[in-house]
Amino acid sequence: MTLRIPLAAPDITQAEIDAVTAVLRTPCLSLGPELEAFEKALAEYHSVEYAVAVSSGTAGLHLALLVLGIGEGDEIILPSFAFVAVANAVLQVRATPVFAEIDPVTLNLDPASVERAVTPRTRAILVVHTFGVPAEMDALQAIARRRGLAILEDACEATGARFGDSAGGRRVGNFGDLAVLGFYPNKQLTTGEGGAVLCREPAHAKRLRSLRNQGRSCDAGEPAQLAEGGRPLPGWLDHEEPGYNYRLSEMACALGRVQLSRLGQMLALRQAAAKRYNELLSEIPDLERPALELPRRIISWFVYAVRLPRDVDRKGVQSLLAREGIDTGRYFPPIHLQPAWRAHSSASTSLPLTEAIARRMLALPFFNRITASQQQEVAEAMGEAIRSQR
Ligand SMILES: Cc1ncc(COP(=O)(O)O)c(C=O)c1O
Numbered sequence: 517m518t519l520r521i522p523l524a525a526p527d528i529t530q531a532e533i534d535a536v537t538a539v540l541r542t543p544c545l546s547l548g549p550e551l552e553a554f555e556k557a558l559a560e561y562h563s564v565e566y567a568v569a570v571s572s573g574t575a576g577l578h579l580a581l582l583v584l585g586i587g588e589g590d591e592i593i594l595p596s597f598a599f600v601a602v603a604n605a606v607l608q609v610r611a612t613p614v615f616a617e618i619d620p621v622t623l624n625l626d627p628a629s630v631e632r633a634v635t636p637r638t639r640a641i642l643v644v645h646t647f648g649v650p651a652e653m654d655a656l657q658a659i660a661r662r663r664g665l666a667i668l669e670d671a672c673e674a675t676g677a678r679f680g681d682s683a684g685g686r687r688v689g690n691f692g693d694l695a696v697l698g699f700y701p702n703k704q705l706t707t708g709e710g711g712a713v714l715c716r717e718p719a720h721a722k723r724l725r726s727l728r729n730q731g732r733s734c735d736a737g738e739p740a741q742l743a744e745g746g747r748p749l750p751g752w753l754d755h756e757e758p759g760y761n762y763r764l765s766e767m768a769c770a771l772g773r774v775q776l777s778r779l780g781q782m783l784a785l786r787q788a789a790a791k792r793y794n795e796l797l798s799e800i801p802d803l804e805r806p807a808l809e810l811p812r813r814i815i816s817w818f819v820y821a822v823r824l825p826r827d828v829d830r831k832g833v834q835s836l837l838a839r840e841g842i843d844t845g846r847y848f849p850p851i852h853l854q855p856a857w858r859a860h861s862s863a864s865t866s867l868p869l870t871e872a873i874a875r876r877m878l879a880l881p882f883f884n885r886i887t888a889s890q891q892q893e894v895a896e897a898m899g900e901a902i903r904s905q906r
Pocket residue numbers: 571572573574575598599601602644670672673698699700710711
C-alpha cells in the first residue's frame with residue numbers, strides 16, 4: 517500500500533515522456549540509437565571510456581564479477597550494511613562474501629576492517645558508496661594495490677557523488693577496475709529498471725556487451741537492423757560463450773538519457789531537501805541526523821536516514837508514522853542477519869558496529885519534489901512518535 521507521503525518517488529517530466537514516446541513511434545525498441553546515446557552520455561559523465569547498460573544494478577554486479585574472473589574459491593570483501601543484491605551477486609558467481617565493518621560516519625567500508633579481512637583467497641573489494649556518500653577510496657585503493665586485489669565499485673546509490681581533494685575530486689564510478697550503477701525508481705536517476713557497468717578496458721566492454729546479450733559475438737548496435745529488415749544478422753545466432761538476457765530497452769535508455777541531462781538539477785533538489793530535514797529535526801533530543809558535508813566528498817543524496825535515540829523502539833515509531841500516512845524504511849538490515857543468510861558460513865561473522873548502527877537507522881520520505889510542508893509534517897510526526905516511545 518502506498519502511503520500519502522511515500523518513501524521515494526521518481527521525478528518524471530514531459531521531457532522524459534516525450535523521449536519515451538518518440539521511441540515507441542519507431543520500430544526499434546531494443547539495441548538501437550538510444551542505447552548508444554545513453555551509454556556514451558554515461559561514459560562521458562563519469563570520465564571513463566565505456567559504459568555498458570544492463571537490465572538492473574544486480575545484473576551489472578553479476579557481469580562485473582564475471583569479467584573480473586571471480587569464481588568458486590574466491591573471497592570478496594564487502595559491507596554487510598548494504599542492500600542484499602551485493603552479496604547475492606557474489607554468490608551468483610559461486611564466490612564467498614566476506615563482510616567487513618563500516619565507518620560510523622560515512623557508513624561505508626572501514627579500511628582497517630577490510631585490511632584485517634584479507635586472506636590469500638581474497639580477489640576483490642566490493643566498495644559500496646552507501647546512501648550516496650563516497651567511500652574512503654584512497655585508503656581502499658592503497659590496500660588493493662598492496663594486496664593485489666581488484667576494486668569493484670558499487671555506485672548504485674551514488675550516481676553523481678564525488679571523492680577527492682582537487683577541484684571537487686572525481687565522480688564515483690571512476691575509481692574502480694569496474695563500477696556498477698543502478699537505476700531503480702528510488703534512485704537519483706531512473707530508467708524504471710536498469711543499470712550500467714563502467715569500464716576502461718576495450719576487452720572488458722566487449723565481453724560485457726556480449727554477456728548481456730546471450731554471449732553473442734555481434735555488437736550491440738547491429739540488431740536494430742533486424743527490426744527494419746526482418747533478416748537475421750551475421751553473428752546474431754553465433755554465441756561465443758553462455759550469456760544472459762541483461763539488455764536494457766530503448767524506452768529505458770531514452771528515459772535514462774533525459775534523466776542524466778537533468779541530474780545536476782535533481783541532485784540540487786535532493787541536497788536542499790536534506791538540509792531542510794536537518795534543520796526541521798534539530799530540536800528532537802538524541803536524534804542523530806546525517807552529516808550534510810563530509811571532508812573530500814560531495815554527497816549525491818540517495819536516502820535521508822536518521823539514527824533514532826538508543827532507547828526508542830523503531831517499530832513503534834514506524835507504525836505511528838504510518839498511521840499518519842508517512843512511509844519510512846529500515847535502511848539497511850545487515851545482510852549477515854537476514855533469514856536467507858543465517859545458515860551461510862559468511863554470516864558467522866562479528867560485526868558489532870554494523871549491527872548497532874543498523875538497529876537505529878530509519879529512512880524518511882525523500883524525493884526530488886518533496887515539499888517543505890511535507891517535510892515539516894514528517895518532522896512533527898517524528899517528534900511526537902519519538903516522545904511517545906520514551
Ligand atoms: C548498493 C546497491 N547495489 C545494488 C543494487 C541493485 O540494483 P537493482 O535493484 O537495480 O538490481 C542496489 C539497489 O537497488 C543497491 O542499492
